Amino acid sequence: MRILVVGAGAVGGYFGGLLAQAGRDVTFLVRPGRLEFLRSGLVIEQLDRTLRIDVRATTADALDGTYDLVLVTVKSFGLEAAIDDFAPAVGPATTIVPLLNGMRHLDLLQARFGDRVVGGLCFVATHLDGGTVRQLGPLQTVMYGELDGTPTPRIDAVDAALTGAGFDARARSGPDGILQALWEKWFVLAAGGALTTLLGGDVGAIEAAPNGTRTALAIVAECASVAAAAGHEPSAKARASAERTLTAAGSDFTTSLYRDQAAGGEVEAEQILGDLVARADGLGVSVPLLAAADAALEMYRRGRAAS
Known part of the structure; x- marks a missing residue:
């Protein structure tokens, strides 16, 4: 199987590199600077x-030419440009697996490529430092599946291509399939991103502050309420895990949204928080803390654009 990995940053570089190390037929699609x-x-x-x-x-x-599998690993704010870049690599039998945050990217990809797009997500803590991809924690999982939960031969082919490459690869199907997994990841990302950027610190510092734990639990509840209203309520296990992670005493846990902001970089605010707040409004769900976090990040983005 010919595999095209779109992007060679913290996510694409990590999983694509391990696939190449395992002998898979991998090509990275990158910008000229990264190519060097x-x-x-x-x-x-x-x-x-x-x-x-x-x-x-x-x-x-x-x-x-075209590829059998395209793994899209760019940041969400770079997706539209990336679509134009990799479109010539997409043929009638190509399967596109996006590993992006949030859900809005699926609409963009399907508008261009139709049913060649399936669901995908990853859990990994990595950081791009110059030309080096650094792993920050032990989690290294990729999931994929048809958006309607149906087992199909093309998902079997993706599974065969990705398994045994040094990371956890899992096909998801059935009622608890990839769409539910995408919502549960978004729920966690949004809760953690809103908490750490709104209060400006890691989980341990927030837990130690007056009302820190109270705020964390309220943000988790808001995120869970949006997912539930959309028909994808997080499982009890997922919610308990989020509450535990975001209220742990002494934890240095942060999120990519927080780290990108702290580094003065571009942030996925619109994709992780803005879209969730918009969906909450459409569903009639009150999310004042998420809205506040989204507004704060918008102020950061405006300040960054003006500087």
């Missing part, structure tokens, strides 16, 4: 070892 880094190989610093992997990479103007 990859000419000397991809470096992945895992928790227990450092990998230096020779990889194949190309830019949009040099794509060589």
Whole structure:
């Protein structure tokens, strides 16, 4: 199976690099600046070892035909430009698996590529430091499945391509399939992102502050209420895990939304929080804390654009 990994950053570089290390036929689609880094190989610093992997990479103007599987790993705010870049690599039998945050990207991808798009998500804590992808925690999972939960041969083919490559790969089907998993991940991301950016610290610092735990639990409840109103209420296990993670004493847990903001970079505010608040409004669900967090991030984005 020919695999095109769109992006070679913290997510694409990590999973695509491990696939290449495992001998899969992987090509990275990147911008010219990232291509220069990859000419000397991809470096992945895992928790227990450092990998230096020779990889194949190309830019949009040099794509060589269509691919069987396209893994889309760019940040959500870069998706529209990426779609134009990888469109020539999509043929009639191509399967597109996006590993993006939120849900709105599915509408954009399906508008362009129709039913070649399936559901996908990942859980990984990684950071791109120059040319090196650094693993920050042990979780390294990719999930994928048809959006209607049906088991299909193409999902079986994706499963065969991704399993056994050094990370946890899981096909999801049935009523508890990939769509439910996408909503549960969004619920967690939005809760953690809203909490850490609104209060400006890691979970341990927030827990130690007056009303910190109270605020965390209220944000989790707001996120859960939106998901439930949309027909995808988080499981009791998922909600308990989110509450435990976001109220843990002494925890240094943060989110990518918080880390990107702290570094002065572009943030996925619209995709993670803005879209969730808009859906809450459409469903008649009150989410004042999420709205406040979204407004604060919009102020950050305006300030960044003006500087």
